[in-house]
Structures are given as structure tokens and as C-alpha cells.
Amino acid sequence: MAIRPIGIIMNGVTGRMGHRQHLVRSILAIREQGGLVLPDGTVVRPEPVLVGRNADRVRALAEQHGIEQWTTDLDKALADPANEIYFDAQLTQVREPAIRAAIAAGKHIYTEKPTAESVDAALELSRLARAAGVRNGVVQDKLFLPGLRKLKRLVESGFFGRILSVRGEFGYWVFEGDWQSAQRPSWNYRAEDGGGMVLDMFPHWQYVLEQTFAPITSVYAHTATHIPERRDEAGRPYPATADDAAYGVFELEGGIVAQINSSWAVRVDRDELVEFQVDGTEGSAVAGLRNCRFQHRAGTPKPVWNPDLPATEPFRGQWQQVPDNEEFDNGFKAQWEQFLAHVVADAPFPYDLLAGAKGVQLAELAQESARTGRRLPIPPLAH
Structure with a gap:
């Protein structure tokens, strides 16, 4: 079987959700099962690179799970051609600039939600990813x-x-x-x-x-x-x-x-x-x-x-x-496997950054509704 390693920059996984669900129960679980086997027999093997602002916390997390690659320098991680995917589980307010930098570096994007603090910013991320030709996805774990x-x-x-x-x-x-x-x-x-x-x-x-x-x-x-x-x-x-x-x-x-x-x-x-x-x-x-x-x-x-x-x-x-x-696998892991197959083998993946922008739009309109006391229509989003 052909082994297909794929570097994944994982930013913000020192937090509870990023650590437990995305790192341990998804990426490391896929590695422990021997990788993701595609229909043609290719085995996709994730190679995580941990990124965070606190060196002590990132180092400790890497040592805890036997992960060799970690850094506090996102630009350095983005410059490495072996790292093909950028994943973001940071605070919402710092997510948008990091995703922008990853798109500019030509990385495929997979991110937690909300994707940005405003619907305009979320739509811009979708447009940038589309223009750059990078594959992109948003975590929609509840569906799984x-x-x-x-x-x-x-x-x-x-x-x-x-x-x-x-x-x-x-x-x-x-x-x-x-x-x-x-x-x-x-x-x-x-x-x-x-x-x-x-x-x-x-x-x-x-x-x-x-x-x-x-x-x-x-x-x-x-x-x-x-x-x-x-x-x-x-x-x-x-x-x-x-x-x-x-x-x-x-x-x-x-x-x-x-x-x-x-x-x-x-x-x-x-x-x-x-x-x-x-x-x-x-x-x-x-x-x-x-x-x-x-x-x-x-x-x-x-x-x-x-x-x-x-x-x-x-x-x-x-x-x-x-x-x-x-049999129902962990929902986060199941969606990660779909996204990896999307990146490596062009498998369908409908949960893109435009879908993520719809979630930001609903939150934004709900906040406006709460402020004004009005029922608000949901207009269609233009890509």
C-alpha cells in the first residue's frame, strides 16, 4: 500500500475542544488505526505540527502525546511545504488573520467555527480560499x-x-x-x-x-x-x-x-x-x-x-x-476523515467556508434581532 503523509498545522489545540476532540480523538486516533485508507488503497497518514502562543503548554502537549513537531512560530510552520493543511481551533477573534495567512501560503483550510467575527469577514475568507484554489472546510460536528x-x-x-x-x-x-x-x-x-x-x-x-x-x-x-x-x-x-x-x-x-x-x-x-x-x-x-x-x-x-x-x-x-x-465513530474524527479524503482524493465535502459564513450570518442577525426585538429575514449569501 502507498503511504501518503500529510502535514497538518494544528493551531490552538491546547484548548479543551481542540485537544480532546481534534488532536486526541481525531488526528491521533487516525494515526493509531494505521491511517485513513482511501478507496484506491492509498493510506493517508496525518503528521500533526502543534502551534500555539505559549511555548511551555505546546511543548508539554507535544511531549504528552509523543509528537515531534511543535512551534510558536506560525509563519515558520506555514513556510514548510510538507505542511499541506492548516487547522484552527483558536479564539474567534484571532482566527481570521491566521486563516488569511494560511490561504496566502497556499494551505488547505479546516477550521472550527465561527469562522470570523462578522459575516463580511467570513465571506471574504471564503472568497480568498476560492481564488487561491485551496480546499476548505468548517467543522460541523453535530451532523455526525x-x-x-x-x-x-x-x-x-x-x-x-x-x-x-x-x-x-x-x-x-x-x-x-x-x-x-x-x-x-x-x-x-x-x-x-x-x-x-x-x-x-x-x-x-x-x-x-x-x-x-x-x-x-x-x-x-x-x-x-x-x-x-x-x-x-x-x-x-x-x-x-x-x-x-x-x-x-x-x-x-x-x-x-x-x-x-x-x-x-x-x-x-x-x-x-x-x-x-x-x-x-x-x-x-x-x-x-x-x-x-x-x-x-x-x-x-x-x-x-x-x-x-x-x-x-x-x-x-x-x-x-x-x-x-x-457503528458510529467519533463525529469529529468522521468529519476529519472526510476532509482528508477531500484534500487527497477529491472526495465530496459540502461543509466549506461558505457554509461557515452562513452560521456567522445567523448569529449576527440573531444578535440584531435581540437588540431590536424584530424578526429578521435571512437573505441568501453571495459567494
Whole structure:
């Protein structure tokens, strides 16, 4: 078998998501399985090059995982022709200039989202990549979750009939950092550092709704900062200037109405940290991270509202589980493999920088909606 090494500059993987999901569970996992085998028998072997601003942290991460190449000099990494792909998991506010530099260096681009702080900047990145002829992709990991893949299977089978509505609940309690340490970094709650629920999660909801159901035609959003003060990693109090909760109503093509509540100030009373309920004329389903249960119209109970008597219907017991019927790999790893095949073998890859710009557009319009109290249409994006 022909071995095809490919250097991947990984910038920002000292952070939690970049480290756990992209480095350990994706790139290193692909290496540990012997590489990615393409249909023609070629084995693609990723060669990660770790890049970060803190030399001690990057060195420690490289030593922890036995990675030989690391640097704090991005320009040096970009100048090496062996490095063909640039991956970015940095803070949003420093992502755009780094991607610009990588495009100018002729590297293929794979990046976390949001791709930029404004839709104009996100569109410019897409245009630059297209003009440079480099392949480009944006992480859309939620599409690869087992629960949402099962839900997509139901949609494609026509199970729902005409889809009427989608209701999503996402979130959990993020501790304030006083009597228990916070599970998320403090910058997430500072608007000046690019934090906020809308900017973080609405790009996800954009591709989940569009790829699973239909394109979004309008958005109405209400945001809140429920916890006004938190403590940072050193235990120092700081004002929370970013929204920690967002409540959105989205209209989709075909008359579908979607409602998604997102909050870091909510306690979980559901089976998984995110769940979507889809109701249609022929049936309904509830999908989470891993599981998806459904109820056909023929098995739908006929409850009657009576507040004077306890409920007698075992409502949850009347749903069925969608079977796995296949093995589900880590979602981040699965998308990395698709992108590597896209770069090396020209395999299809629809999740490009233009798709990423749509997520930034939705977040930007949702923030405007929250400021003005208006429902806003989603105009098409010109490449």
C-alpha cells in the first residue's frame, strides 16, 4: 500500500475542544488505526505540527502525546511545504488573520467555527480560499452525532410526513467559579473576548436545521445574561458581559417552525444535554446526542386534559428507539476523515467556508434581532 503523509498545522489545540476532540480523538486516533485508507488503497497518514502562543503548554502537549513537531512560530510552520493543511481551533477573534495567512501560503483550510467575527469577514475568507484554489472546510460536528444521524434517517425515509415543528433544548449549569470551578473558560462570558451563547451556538443550529430539515428563512431571538458576575481561572471576580442564554425562533422553508433554547444557566431534566423534538403529520421523534426515539401516528395516545386527576398514560413508555443499524465513530474524527479524503482524493465535502459564513450570518442577525426585538429575514449569501 502507498503511504501518503500529510502535514497538518494544528493551531490552538491546547484548548479543551481542540485537544480532546481534534488532536486526541481525531488526528491521533487516525494515526493509531494505521491511517485513513482511501478507496484506491492509498493510506493517508496525518503528521500533526502543534502551534500555539505559549511555548511551555505546546511543548508539554507535544511531549504528552509523543509528537515531534511543535512551534510558536506560525509563519515558520506555514513556510514548510510538507505542511499541506492548516487547522484552527483558536479564539474567534484571532482566527481570521491566521486563516488569511494560511490561504496566502497556499494551505488547505479546516477550521472550527465561527469562522470570523462578522459575516463580511467570513465571506471574504471564503472568497480568498476560492481564488487561491485551496480546499476548505468548517467543522460541523453535530451532523455526525449518532442521535442526529438517526433523526436524519427518519427524515429521509419520509417517516414524519409533513414536518410541522422542531423544538430544541440545549444547555446545562456552568458553575460561577466561586464555590465550584467553572466547566468552561472565562472568555466565554466576556463579549469583548468573543464570548456569548449566540456566537457560540447559533452557527451550530444553522447547519443542524438546514442540513437536517430545510434552510432557515427568518430568525427571532431573545438573549439574556442571567449570571452577571463570574470568577475566572485564578478565582478573580469579573463582570459577565456576554449573553449566557439565547432563546430563538426560526422559520424554515416549507412552513416548519423551529424553537431552540440555549442556556448555560439551566439544570438538566432530560435524557441528554441537547435534545430535539420533531413533530410531523405522520409521526414524531426526539433525538439527542446518541439516541433517537419515535412515535408513529398509529401508536399515538389520546390524552385528555384533566388537572383534577393524576396522569394515567405512561407517555415515555409509548415511544420506540431507533436502532443503531451501524457503528458510529467519533463525529469529529468522521468529519476529519472526510476532509482528508477531500484534500487527497477529491472526495465530496459540502461543509466549506461558505457554509461557515452562513452560521456567522445567523448569529449576527440573531444578535440584531435581540437588540431590536424584530424578526429578521435571512437573505441568501453571495459567494
